[in-house]
Amino acid sequence: MQADHLDGNALAGPLAEIFAADVSVAVSRCAACGLTGPVASLRVYDRAPGLVARCPGCEEVVLRLVRSPDAAWLDLRGAVTLRIPLGGASPGAVAAEGGEPGADR
Secondary structure, three states, rough: OOOOOEEEHHHHHHHHHHOOOHHHHHHEEEOOOOOOOEHHHOOOEEEEEEEEEEEEOOEEEEEEEEEEOOOEEOOOOOOOEEEEEOOOOHEEEHOOOOOOOOOOO
8 A cells, every 4th residue: 555645754855945953853742642753753745735744643734834936834733842953963862852841752
């Protein structure tokens, strides 16, 4: 069976135009189920007018990104938090720190 979605790494290029840091290694927490993980683990659907990223745990929408030639719209209402490592922190270092404050997953 062929997957109908991409992994969250598909967001790296489009989000690099907006953020100075690599957002694919940022840690998000799903507002619906509380699952915490890197943006790269989200399931990205690109068959809409933009990109829709869903939680791999509960399938709720975590992030939407739509762009036009002169603007980008980023909807993060499905994420409680988005922790972006700065100064060369790796995803392993974030996981070793326990992900996010108060995260129990």
